[in-house]
Amino acid sequence: MKDFNLDKLTRENVKGLSPYSSARDEYVSDGTEMVFLDANENPFSNGVNRYPDPQQRSLKSVLAEQKGVKTENLLLGNGSDEVLDLIYRAFCEPKEDNIITLPPTYGMYKVLSGINNIENKEVLLTANFEPNVDEILATANNNSKILFLCSPNNPTGNSFTAAKMHQLLEEFNGLVVVDEAYIDFSPQESWVTQLGNYPNLIVTQTLSKAYGLAGVRLGICIASEEIISVLNKIKPPYNVNELTQQRAKERVLDIDSVKQEVSKIMLEKEALSKVLLQVSFIEKVYASDANFILAKVDDATKRYNQLLEKGIVIRNRTTQPLCENTLRFTVGTPKENKQLINALNQINN
Ligand SMILES: *Cc1c(COP(=O)(O)O)cnc(C)c1O
Numbered sequence: 361m362k363d364f365n366l367d368k369l370t371r372e373n374v375k376g377l378s379p380y381s382s383a384r385d386e387y388v389s390d391g392t393e394m395v396f397l398d399a400n401e402n403p404f405s406n407g408v409n410r411y412p413d414p415q416q417r418s419l420k421s422v423l424a425e426q427k428g429v430k431t432e433n434l435l436l437g438n439g440s441d442e443v444l445d446l447i448y449r450a451f452c453e454p455k456e457d458n459i460i461t462l463p464p465t466y467g468m469y470k471v472l473s474g475i476n477n478i479e480n481k482e483v484l485l486t487a488n489f490e491p492n493v494d495e496i497l498a499t500a501n502n503n504s505k506i507l508f509l510c511s512p513n514n515p516t517g518n519s520f521t522a523a524k525m526h527q528l529l530e531e532f533n534g535l536v537v538v539d540e541a542y543i544d545f546s547p548q549e550s551w552v553t554q555l556g557n558y559p560n561l562i563v564t565q566t567l568s569k570a571y572g573l574a575g576v577r578l579g580i581c582i583a584s585e586e587i588i589s590v591l592n593k594i595k596p597p598y599n600v601n602e603l604t605q606q607r608a609k610e611r612v613l614d615i616d617s618v619k620q621e622v623s624k625i626m627l628e629k630e631a632l633s634k635v636l637l638q639v640s641f642i643e644k645v646y647a648s649d650a651n652f653i654l655a656k657v658d659d660a661t662k663r664y665n666q667l668l669e670k671g672i673v674i675r676n677r678t679t680q681p682l683c684e685n686t687l688r689f690t691v692g693t694p695k696e697n698k699q700l701i702n703a704l705n706q707i708n709n
Pocket of ligand 1: 438439440441442466510514539565566567574578
């Protein structure tokens with residue numbers, strides 16, 4: 361984007377805010393033994409009787425090292441859904457501003473624009489699920505604050521062509537959020553490496569998919585220090601609880617286990633893709649850089665219901681634009697995938 365000016369993109373009321381200062385912000389421990397009588401907590405220890413660190417310093421330091429950024433480039437949230445919501449609330453003025461999304465894509469962008477009363481301008485992906493760059497740029501106006509690029513995209517599974525993303529980062533005059541929920545399954549490089557080149561780039565990641573911690577709710581926003589400072593002004597002080605901070609840190613440090621599970625999932629995905637191709641009612645299996653496979657079938661609703669009867673729950677995506685008669689299969693354990701294959705073969709007859 362030309363002449364990037366974050367101040368011009370930030371909501372007026374947010375510019376004037378300073379972050380809420382909690383007891384845990386006002387006195388930061390330097391390791392000295394202190395008596396804490398500042399936060400009206402119950403003093404009897406049970407592991408979680410104290411408020412959590414509002415800046416999640418310990419967790420951020422391990423994440424920063426793993427992602428190759430500074431802790432000042434990180435904002436953590438209660439899932440990436442909270443992180444996305446904070447981005448809307450920092451930059452989009454309700455009833456005035458708009459965002460641009462590229463269906464078929466992740467449903468939360470639309471939900472959040474509804475909640476925040478922000479117009480959602482939708483520009484369909486092309487037939488091969490790529491951003492329609494010309495149309496996106498033609499649709500954008502002075503109030504277009506955010507463009508969401510989900511890559512690898514949910515539910516299609518493909519990564520967008522890097523050249524198209526570069527062009528959008530250069531020519532879209534707002535913030536570009538690259539949602540990398542599935543980046544750990546992808547052979548593509550993360551856009552985090554491009555933060556130095558694009559001051560308007562925000563990357564979101566999550567521990568919900570490859571890291572196997574959907575239940576703890578930990579979303580990651582990676583952006584310039586300037587953008588992170590704005591988001592910190594509006595973040596609820598204790599948005600990431602103590603149990604989440606502890607479990608997330610343990611798991612991030614145990615990256616070897618994460619990588620082993622990811623490799624197993626990738627092998628299973630390759631095998632499953634081949635089997636799906638042989639199922640008579642499956643017409644097309646789309647290439648995927650994620651941990652799920654989108655397939656086109658003869659009658660998605662019928663096949664979805666047949667699988668339900670066999671005890672298998674997948675996602676019917678037939679109502680999504682460009683996804684008529686498609687089903688989305690999450691890759692399971694080897695045993696679960698065998699159950700899926702058995703069920704498909706029974707239906708097949
Ligand atoms: C699953 C998913 C997320 C994850 O959201 P969390 O709130 O972190 O669990 C984000 N974006 C996309 C595209 C997803 O598919």
